[in-house]
Amino acid sequence: MTSVSETTQDTDDLLLERQLCFALTVASRSVVGVYKPVLERLGLTHPQYLVMLALWERSPRTLKDISDSLLHEPATLSPLLKRLEEAKLITRERVTGNERALAIRLTDKGAALREQATAVPGEIRERLQLSREEVAELHQAMTGLIAATQRSGAHSSDAPSMENGGSR
Secondary structure (H helix, E strand, C coil), rough: HHHHHHHHHHHHCCCHHHHHHHHHHHHHHHHHHHHHHHHHCCCCHHHHHHHHHHHCCCEEEHHHHHHHHCCCCCHHHHHHHHHHHHHHCEEEEEEECCEEEEEECCCCHHHHHHHHHCCCHHHHHHEEEEEEHHHHEEEEEHHHHHHHHHHCCCCCCCCCCHHCCCCC
């Protein structure tokens, strides 16, 4: 027999304000919105910034490697990479001996942009009024949430993979 308090709690679980998906969607849009004016000064969109971060860690990288790290499908990244190439920040070329693999490499201009980008994390923390430790705690919680989605058995293209460095 279900008690009244259990029924109320079950109903309360359907409140919008208690939905994890809602909080994450709004938080994601809001945080990306904070990044937007900061990244505009660098001439980058948020998705382009993520690609550049991956390349500033290691260049060259294959399209598959970047795709795995950013938890995006290669087809999603292709138009974005084309725009970065048009901006002369990267080059794209086939890997010698493996014509199916695409190597993405920073140009001198793309490598130099890293110096300007070093100010981004601090400016974002300042705009959000969060300490480095608070950002680290939030990142750890989100990384744990991503891992939980994988453990749940969700293996669709919408479910990210943490393999190959995707936890960054």
